[in-house]
Amino acid sequence: MKIYASSTLFWGHSFEHICQQVKSANLAGIEIWVEQLQFQQWTIEEIQYFLNSYQLEATIHANSWDLNLCSLNAGIRKQSLREIEASIHIAKQLEVPSITVHPGKRTVNNRFGEIHERLMISTLQQLQELSLEYGVNISLELMEPVRKEMYCTSQKMNELLAHCNDSITTTFDVAHIPQHLSIVDELKTLKRIDKIHISDSTKSTYHVPLGKGELLLDANLWETIDALGVPVVLEGLDSSDSHDFFYDHLDYLQTPLLHLLRSCIHEFFSNQ
Template sequence: MKVFFASSLCWDYPPIEVIAIAKEYKIQGLELWAEHIYHHQSDPYEIRSAAEKEGVTLSLHASSWDLNICSINNGIQEQSVRELKKSIDLAEALQVVHMTFHPGRFTVKNYLAHAHMQALVKNTKVIVEYAAAKGVVLSQELMEPIAKEMITNPRAMNTFLEQVGQGLHVTLDIAHTPLEESNINYLDNLERVNSIHLSDSSKKQYHLPLGEGEIDLDSILTSLSNTDFPVVLEGMDTTRELTFLKKHLAFLQNAGWIEGKTNV
């Protein structure tokens, strides 16, 4: 298991400083968020150089806020594709191991479902082809089962992979799996998984610090310990205290999953 964390957990820190934080806490890798890089107006080549110097492996979470590559509004759809291509350019400059991105969603729930899916498959193929030309490995995130999301379970994702064809992998977000379902079954049944997003969740809230929700973390961590792909600690923290990240790391250390820095 290769432990990464998302740069969104250190939102107020510029990406180069987040690399130093990863080094300080003895974390193997960092999943940079494209919006985080843009927010701090950071130079991707400087980030890449700093990561190489500190021995921190990079992945990238593509832009996702306000985007929808299968929107009924063609202008939104076209701009969303452009923004994902921009993220792929960023991934190429950073030389990341892979880039995770979100699928599109319904503009209006259960309205024009076939048109949405046609646009989703068509535009995902465009993005996959663009990424292949740039040498960027793509991973599609399995989303949570909420209103307007289209791909929320292994069967739907596997069918989508068949429609898109080769060149697309899957990111399983542990917090997105319904609490009554098994994350281990999701992991076993999903095809082409190459990364994991890890946080806790409850019936009231997704993406909680590990140990503060209702997920059976011990069983999924035991299963993930036999894998060799990035396991990315996720969450959003806009403070300077790094409380969310520290809670994640303290849980993993107390459970014996990582050694890391003492006194997190």
């Protein structure tokens, strides 16, 4: 299992510092959030240099804050698409094969659903063209079921995928699954998964450290994730100097991953 860390777990710190922390934890790579890259003014050259120096892989999370790819406002839609294209260009420069993009959402909660869906399908065609032009897969993220969000179940996302080719993939976010649903069932239902975001959540808060929330993160989930063979990104937002969010993730992972490893070893020898 390849485990990455989101750059937002180290908000406000240099890219070199992030690489040092991730490498020290023996993780495979970093998911670089473009908002952070722009806000902290990292250059493509320094990112390439430190990724190479620390022998780390990377994936990209496109701009998403303040954007809406299916806004009723045509100007907002167009600018959102421009921002996504800029993120795709960064992925191309860094030779990153896939970029996570948030799908559009309603402009007005619980209103104009069919119009928003038509606009999202139209924008999806443009995203598909950009994907083919740049040679970078667009990975649409399964969103949390909060007001205005539209694509919050695997079935709903699959329906959207039916309107595009395989250059459009998906990002499964464990913390976005409501607690009354089975994470494993949703994971098995979602098509074209090319990466997984993982953190815990509570009834009131999305994205808390693993083991600090209320999600069922059992061996069955870890085995299902491992079988997919895609990058798993530890998520969260932490601007502290202590990086407690990151280290809470790591502390929790030792138990389920060791359990999974033992299970795999046992299964291997049982089949000999």
